[in-house]
Amino acid sequence: MTTIAIRGGRVVDQLGERAVDVVVDDVTGTIVAMAETVEADATIDAEGCLILPGFVDLHVHLRQPGNEAAETIETGTRAAALGGYTAVVAMPNTTPCMDSAGVVEEVLAHGKVALCEVKPSAAITVGRMGEALAPMGELVDLGVRMFTDDGTGVQDAQLMRRALEYAGSLVVDDGTPIVLSQHCEVTALSQGGVMNEGAWSSRLGLGGQPAEAEELMVARDIALSRLTGVRVHLQHLSTAGSVALVRAAKAEGHPVTAEATPHHFTLTDAECASYDPVFKVHPPLRTAADVAAVKEGLVDGTIDAIATDHAPHTLDSKEQPFDEAPPGMLGLESAFALANTELDCTIPQLVNLLSTAPARIAGLSDRHGGPIEVGRAANLAVVDTEHRWTVDRNALASLSTNTPFHGREVRGKVRHTVLSGEPVVVDGRATR
């Protein structure tokens, strides 16, 4: 047994803030003591830092199996650990798609030795084709709790209704919730669009996706959650209209949750003027008014969680014209810094957005999301909220370099990450 004391920091979680050392055990993977006087085999310095529950990302593309040139479970989870994440939900749009037990088992096997917990999601429909339900019951038995056709939305309202009803009736042994996660985009309306529809797309001569293409499906799925009584999680909200719809739905008590990405609360469609596909993403970067609304939604609790939609792509695939390049951008290693820099909220709010709420949505609350207490799983992020640094695409752990934040100065750095008692990141470096 090796015990490690994290000394000199202040713990912040849903129980409040207190100055206390945290001692973890890397064999049991738990927190064994919270006091200054306890001896330990090793020490990690947290002077001037905050000790937070490890972050949980509801939306990560690890690209394995199928596109290991862009990212692998190993490199993606190393990026996650460096970003303070102790758990990520892997999106199912791999090749082959995570719509059957074999592929999910492969991801689970790689995830066991990764640098953070990998929680596989699985497709709602076979092949993410939107035509027939994937074997949800079988996948739930393997531990899948989130279903999504991410990358595309389930276009057929009747099929989505059936998916909600079917998922809602599945019995789960451990009582953790099952959630259907929707990529909100009505493709009939977004078709041909490679950026936000508006003044910039008009000027640049690029096809646009109107905000309404997203909002129609947000509204539809709120209606379906009302109809079925089953919870819907709405992915990467990007428009002011979507935020308003979710706010109203929550006020009426409908069982919906929502996430937003760092790029949607920091960047606008003006970035596309460079024609650099590093700024191409679905849903697209929107207007300054949308960015403000997403921020407001995060701060006032309308949007439950920050999720990165970390989407690695090889350099080659992004060195194409804007309309031909694939959509998606990196996010894991800069998310905390951007949230800390850009959002006008308290540290407990940030903990909720980055850890507690997403852990609850993903069904990981038993071991992620805090509180930081003796006996709980030792999944922790130790951060320096004042540390300033500049994002450098060449200094990332991800196999890919497609960060839209290259050269941006941000405030807040993840110093250490502890995964089940093991320090996987120490002083900003991955230990394996």
Add this chain to the structure above:
Amino acid sequence: MKNLLSISDLDRADLEGILDLAASFAEVQSRDIPKVPALRGKTVVLAFFEDSTRTRTSFDLAARRLSADVVNFSVASSATRKGESLRDTVETISAMGVDAIVVRHGSSGAPHRIARWTDAAVVNAGDGWHQHPTQALLDCFTICNKLGGLDGRKVAICGDIQHSRVARSNVEAFTKLGAEVVLIGPRTMLPPSLDGWPVKVEPDLDAVLPDIDVAYFLRIQQERLSEGLFPSIREYRVRYGLTTERAARLRPDALVMHPGPMNRGVEIDPEVAADPRAVVLEQVAAGVPVRMAVLYGLVGPGRFDPQDTEPQRQGVA
């Protein structure tokens, strides 16, 4: 100026400088031997990722009349079909030591990307729905020749504005040279937002006809019909075509323009295309001296300085 990517990058003085230079090259065209040694030893690559016989031929002639070596890089033989990235293709062309790359690409912004990956001058010969700056220059050249200038002139651009690089370039070029521009077309073919566009929109073509100096009609593409942007070719012609009846209501000194190729009987009636006010072939003819001016300006001796066109003229002579 290293590249010509968009009319947005040019101000009025730049435009006038290029047009003045083009005028001197037009004079060269009338000589027995319409060729000058200005770009001898320079290599111009015509990289057409999207086919266009007219524009490619015009650039080809322009470069040859400046005595440049011209290489065609056509899409059929290009490596992008083999999965190579655009950057690889551009760096390969660039590594062979070329002075200018003339790019036609179906994707908006492709020339902007290419310009970042090469030291050669990049000339945009049309990118997606975005820009076609030499088309705008040759249109301005034609109007200036016929009407003496664009200041105070009223130009109507009619048709599929949203999918038209010609419209985007011309709106900027015409207005920078002092013209008023009105856009006419069904809402399905207008850009979703005209914020910041120095134009008026007029839903009714007939309302503006008696009033305009230039009637510019855009080519309508069959694929827009299948996308449901308008109900039928017949209805398009009735609402937005320059029929003989409409042409009769244009002023006698008005110009009728079209970037070609024309759909006779759709956006323009055959009789109107043959009307003396239609200057479609003059537009084509202007293409060569205008593109000579652009190539000369970008890769010629001393390069192009819009504030001082005299040295170039001496260089030409």
